[in-house]
Amino acid sequence: MANDSSYKDKKVITIGIVRDLTGLSERQIRYYEERKLIFPERSSGGSRKYSFADVELLVEIANKIEDGVQTHEIRKEMLRAQKKQNQNDVTRKMIQGQLNAQFGLRKGPSS
Amino acid sequence: MANDSSYKDKKVITIGIVRDLTGLSERQIRYYEERKLIFPERSSGGSRKYSFADVELLVEIANKIEDGVQTHEIRKEMLRAQKKQNQNDVTRKMIQGQLNAQFGLRKGPSS
DNA sequence: CGTGTAAGGAATTCTGACACG
DNA sequence: CGTGTAAGGAATTCTGACACG
Secondary structure, three states: OOOOOOOOOOOOEOHHHHHHHHOOOHHHHHHHHHOOOOOOEEOOOOOEEEOHHHHHHHHHHHHHHHOOOOHHHHHHHHHHHHHHHHHHHHHHHHHHHHHHHHHOOOOOOOO | OOOOOOOOOOOOEOHHHHHHHHOOOHHHHHHHHHOOOOOOEEOOOOOEEEOHHHHHHHHHHHHHHHOOOOHHHHHHHHHHHHHHHHHHHHHHHHHHHHHHHHHOOOOOOOO
């Protein structure tokens, strides 16, 4: 396994707690979602659920906005970073595939 | 620093999400608190807030109850484990203190 | 003992909109 | 553009109690 799916990325924090954790207003938090900067999940009843990673991202977003960066710019930055990450993933997988093809490899734990 | 205070122990999960995460009923979750097995924090408005560690503990508690162990027994087990842990901590600190007294030690980062 | 449930109230969250600028 | 706010409604949570066993 790569990284434990662990706690950081589980969406379990409601907006009120995110407010307390970040110091942002609920209005701000919802607005950043509207601008496609953050993507909470929803409970069955419709309440937003955030992860710790989301909480940290929200703080970064708020800092940039304080610095005068517009949400649209922030979004473009994020998309670029995302794209770069995806490309890295693809590259890594491709190289791994080549290695497997050349040398063969165990799939499960060596039994 | 010892261990990052990290995500596992931060009390940020409301009872409804704990219910979804554990499969337990809210009644059960509150009852285990009444029996002193679990200690959520409270939001300013009075809502319970749990950590991931709490969620895992709740599952363990529920398993023991399913096995016929009574809450009072579970509590005693937990207190014993707690006591042992405290003793380990004290011992470790005492030894560390002796080492410091004997050999002296830097307090901050070596500047 | 451990859990379900109905009861009434309070706190939480949601959406769409108006406001300022 | 980013944020505050009042509005009305729905979902969430809380406590104390009765019930079963």
